[in-house]
Amino acid sequence: MRIGSSNDSAAVKEQYKTSKGLNTRISLHEKYSTNKQGYGNWIVSNYDIFAGMKVLELGCGTGSLWMGRDDILDRFGQLVLTDLSEGMIKTARENIGNRNNIEYRVADIQDLPFADKAFDMVIANSMLYHVPDLPKGINEVRRVLKDDGVFCCATLGENNFIEELAEWFKLSGESFKPNHNFTMQNGGEKLKTAFAEAEARIYKDSLHITDIDDLVDYLTSMTSLKVLSEFPVEKLKAIITEHAVNGVVDLPKEYGMFIARGYARR
Numbered sequence: 001m002r003i004g005s006s007n008d009s010a011a012v013k014e015q016y017k018t019s020k021g022l023n024t025r026i027s028l029h030e031k032y033s034t035n036k037q038g039y040g041n042w043i044v045s046n047y048d049i050f051a052g053m054k055v056l057e058l059g060c061g062t063g064s065l066w067m068g069r070d071d072i073l074d075r076f077g078q079l080v081l082t083d084l085s086e087g088m089i090k091t092a093r094e095n096i097g098n099r100n101n102i103e104y105r106v107a108d109i110q111d112l113p114f115a116d117k118a119f120d121m122v123i124a125n126s127m128l129y130h131v132p133d134l135p136k137g138i139n140e141v142r143r144v145l146k147d148d149g150v151f152c153c154a155t156l157g158e159n160n161f162i163e164e165l166a167e168w169f170k171l172s173g174e175s176f177k178p179n180h181n182f183t184m185q186n187g188g189e190k191l192k193t194a195f196a197e198a199e200a201r202i203y204k205d206s207l208h209i210t211d212i213d214d215l216v217d218y219l220t221s222m223t224s225l226k227v228l229s230e231f232p233v234e235k236l237k238a239i240i241t242e243h244a245v246n247g248v249v250d251l252p253k254e255y256g257m258f259i260a261r262g263y264a265r266r
Contacts, residue, residue, distance in 0.1 A: 024221040026064060028207075028214055035205040039255060040065050042203050043125060043154050044072070046257060052077035053120040056144065058109050059083055059127030063092030073099065080114075082107035109137040114144045121145075125154040125257075128182040135193060142194040142263070150261045151195065157184040157254025161207060164251055165219070168239055171227060184256045196262025203256055209249040212240050 029039065037045075044065065049055075049072055057065075060081040066073060073079065073096075080103045081096075083089050089104050096102065107113055109124065110133050122141050131137040141151050158180055166176045182190060184200060191198035209215050216236050219228050228236065240249060 023062065024217055026062075028209075028218045031214065032207045032209045033205050033253070034208050035203070039154075039203060039205065043152075043257060044069065046201060046259065047121070047123075047152060048150070049075055049121075051075050054078045054080075054118065055121045055123065056080045056112075056114065056119045057082065058107070058122065058124040058141075059130075060092050061088050063095045065125070066096055073102070076101050078103065080105060080119075084108060109140055112140045112144050116143055117146045117149075118144050119146065120149050122149070122151045123153070124151070126156070128153055128155060128187070129179045131181075134182060134190060138191060138194045147263075148261070150259060151191070152257060152259055153182075153187070153191075154255065154257035155182055155184060155187055157256065159252060159254045161251035161253060168243055169228065169231070176227070184254065187258055191258055191260045192264055194264050195260040196264055198258045198260040201257050201259065205253040205255060207249070207251040207253060209251070210247065212237055212244065212247070212249065215240055215249060 033039070035042075053075070054077050057080070060083050063081060066079075066081075078101055081089070081092050082105045083092070084106065086106055089106055093104050105113070109127075109131055122145055124141070128134060128137070145151060158178070163178060166172070166178070180186070184202070188198040188200055216233060219236060220233070222228065231239075243249060
């Protein structure tokens with residue numbers, strides 16, 4: 001999951017320049033999420049993947065979504081994995097490997113280097129809220145999709161653990177501007193500017209963190225929430241410990257995804 005207070009392109013590129021910070025954040029969720037299905041497993045379970053289909057993933061990150069899913073990868077006629085970060089593309093290639101039906105490219109959702117109606121499915125997970133010109137990005141997705149194509153995009157809700165942590169650390173104003181540019185609350189309406197329908201699906205989960213040091217590592221990996229980097233590590237740990245019960249921190253998670261299809265009426 002990607003959280004932060006900025007959708008500035010430079011900040012996003014810095015945060016995802018390499019996979020180290022992202023791996024730290026992924027690790028926390030894998031280790032402490034109470035829903036043991038796993039968010040990635042749930043996301044993939046919502047995909048209707050048929051043999052020979054052409055799929056574009058935007059913001060593929062480390063490619064972790066496809067690791068260990070050789071049976072699904074074999075079905076694709078073509079899978080194009082893209083990210084704004086060359087570092088992420090390099091890591092994704094290392095994680096997934098070279099296959100005849102997989103292509104790796106640096107690409108920007110706001111100006112996609114693909115032909116009209118080129119793909120059966122476009123995927124964009126936990127990245128739309130970073131897009132500076134989101135309407136343009138959504139229109140680009142609709143452009144490269146076939147008439148009967150589907151856009152699957154996972155995102156966050158507005159009642160997530162980052163908001164609770166902001167209360168703990170008394171963050172507000174300039175020090176905390178939650179990124180609500182595309183959420184489970186407002187994403188449907190934004191998608192309907194280009195798509196006829198946008199079905200919302202909710203993933204029920206929470207965090208049950210038994211090692212406070214892991215949460216500290218997570219927070220200090222967030223370059224887009226720089227104010228926390230100004231806190232001494234011991235102060236971070238002390239504030240978190242105040243809210244722990246018997247050494248355990250429980251935090252809410254609000255995740256989900258939209259399945260968008262069809263053409264919006266103009």
